[in-house]
Each structure stands twice: as C-alpha cells, then as structure tokens.
Amino acid sequence: MWVACLHEGNVHQHRDGIREVIDYVLSTKNCYAFACGDIGDAILHTDKRWERKGQKETSILQQYNSITDLFMPIKNRMLGAISGNHDWKLNGFGDCVEGVFCSRLEIPYGTVACKLIVSDPKGKLQYKAFIHHPFTGQINSNHPDPLMREAAETSQAKRKLCDQRMGDCVLNISAHFHKGRIAKPFQDLYLVDDGKAIKQKYHREANPQAEYIPEDLRWYATLPGFVKKHLMGLSGYVERSGYKPVELGAIRSFTVAGKITHMDKKLV
Ligand SMILES: [Fe+2]
Numbered sequence: 001m002w003v004a005c006l007h008e009g010n011v012h013q014h015r016d017g018i019r020e021v022i023d024y025v026l027s028t029k030n031c032y033a034f035a036c037g038d039i040g041d042a043i044l045h046t047d048k049r050w051e052r053k054g055q056k057e058t059s060i061l062q063q064y065n066s067i068t069d070l071f072m073p074i075k076n077r078m079l080g081a082i083s084g085n086h087d088w089k090l091n092g093f094g095d096c097v098e099g100v101f102c103s104r105l106e107i108p109y110g111t112v113a114c115k116l117i118v119s120d121p122k123g124k125l126q127y128k129a130f131i132h133h134p135f136t137g138q139i140n141s142n143h144p145d146p147l148m149r150e151a152a153e154t155s156q157a158k159r160k161l162c163d164q165r166m167g168d169c170v171l172n173i174s175a176h177f178h179k180g181r182i183a184k185p186f187q188d189l190y191l192v193d194d195g196k197a198i199k200q201k202y203h204r205e206a207n208p209q210a211e212y213i214p215e216d217l218r219w220y221a222t223l224p225g226f227v228k229k230h231l232m233g234l235s236g237y238v239e240r241s242g243y244k245p246v247e248l249g250a251i252r253s254f255t256v257a258g259k260i261t262h263m264d265k266k267l268v
Pocket of ligand 1: 038084085086133134135175176177
C-alpha cells in the first residue's frame with residue numbers, strides 16, 4: 001500500500017480516511033505500507049496558506065508525534081518513509097520525518113527519493129521499486145473528455161517517472177500530485193523475419209530482476225493524498241487557490257511470487 005500526502009496539521013486532512021487505510025493494512029494478510037512524503041503539512045503561522053480556524057495542535061513536534069501515533073499499530077507492516085516538500089520546508093530546524101516518524105516507528109528513512117529492494121525469504125532479489133516525492137510540477141489536463149484527461153495525466157505521470165532513469169526498477173512511484181494515476185506495462189508488437197517471411201511478435205513481460213527493464217514494460221503510479229477541499233465554516237488553501245478537488249486514498253500494488261500482477265486505487 002503506497003500512502004502519501006497525509007498533511008498532518010492541515011485541518012482539511014481526511015483523518016478518517018487515513019484510519020481506514022491503516023485498518024485495511026492491519027486486517028489484510030501480507031499487506032505492507034510505505035509512507036511517501038508530506039507526512040506533515042508544516043505550514044508556518046506566517047505563511048499565507050495558514051488556516052487558523054480549527055487548529056488544535058499547533059506544535060510541529062506534536063503534529064509529527066500524533067501522525068506517528070496513528071501509524072503505530074502498523075509499525076511492523078511499514079517498510080519505510082520518505083520526506084516531501086512540505087516536510088522539507090522545516091528541514092532547517094531538523095528532520096521530523098527521520099527524527100520522529102521513522103525513528104519512533106523504527107523504519108528506514110529514504111530521504112526524498114529512494115529504492116526499495118524486495119527479496120524473498122532466502123534473500124534472492126524479487127524486484128526493485130523507485131519511490132519519489134518531487135517538490136515541483138503537476139500532472140494536469142484540461143481536455144473536455146474525462147477519458148482523455150485520465151490518459152494525458154497518466155502519460156505525464158509515466159514520463160516524469162521515466163525521466164528519473166531508474167533502469168532496474170519494475171515499479172516506479174511518485175507522490176506529490178494528489179492524483180492516483182496508474183500506468184500498466186504496455187506489451188507492444190514488433191515484426192521480424194525468419195529469412196522467408198515477416199513474423200509478428202509481442203514483447204514479453206519484463207524480467208523484474210533484469211539490470212535494465214524497458215520503459216514500457218515497467219509499472220508506474222502517482223499517489224492520491226488525504227486533503228479535502230471544502231469544510232463547512234473553513235477556507236483552506238486548496239479552496240482559496242481554487243484547486244480542483246481530488247480523489248482521496250492510496251494505491252495498492254499486488255505481488256505474487258515476486259511479480260507485480262495488478263495495481264489499483266483504494267479510495268476513502
Ligand atoms: Fe508534496
């Protein structure tokens with residue numbers, strides 16, 4: 001389960017949704033989670049995006065501790081965490097993702113971009129994942145047809161992750177966009193001859209342990225987040241900026257015998 005953009009401290013956070021994902025991880029056999037940045041909202045009181053009303057915990061340390069408390073029941077199901085641009089804003093004062101979230105959950109800290117190397121119980125490589133929280137950019141389309149918007153945004157998401165050039169990662173994950181988009185491997189056809197006639201062939205699925213996996217044979221996903229647009233009586237920065245409301249939730253990847261078989265969205 002790929003979880004991102006929790007934005008603890010933002011009063012528009014969908015806390016029940018985070019709880020639902022945590023409960024799902026806890027109650028599902030062989031289910032593990034990775035936190036992919038923007039764990040805290042980390043917006044200072046002097047920032048124009050600050051939302052005064054509805055704030056209960058204004059201490060940054062309190063916020064990182066309270067989101068850590070929420071994840072404590074699944075600490076043994078957590079594979080790691082990275083920082084996002086929101087967390088990083090306060091990095092000059094100390095790293096709360098590393099020093100509070102990862103330290104208290106006793107999980108690896110992957111800075112802002114990392115690789116997760118998945119091995120079988122005997123230590124043999126199964127596959128590698130690249131996990132990233134870019135600080136800038138967006139994936140967006142204003143095409144009038146939702147099918148075209150979805151396709152354009154998925155293609156943009158894939159391109160951004162391709163450009164990271166992680167040649168040996170069959171799975172590539174990016175947070176930050178608050179949009180769940182999944183690009184499956186695409187097994188295109190090609191033509192060859194056998195000396196007598198032209199034959200049509202199809203790309204086989206990737207060997208996930210290969211040193212180089214062709215771009216079109218990898219899996220890619222960008223992640224939704226947990227920030228709602230409207231709350232009665234409040235106007236958070238999502239509302240004030242006029243950003244589109246977005247799907248809330250996480251992305252699941254399913255693995256059987258070291259092979260990714262399926263990915264989907266778990267919306268909350
Ligand atoms: Fe972000």
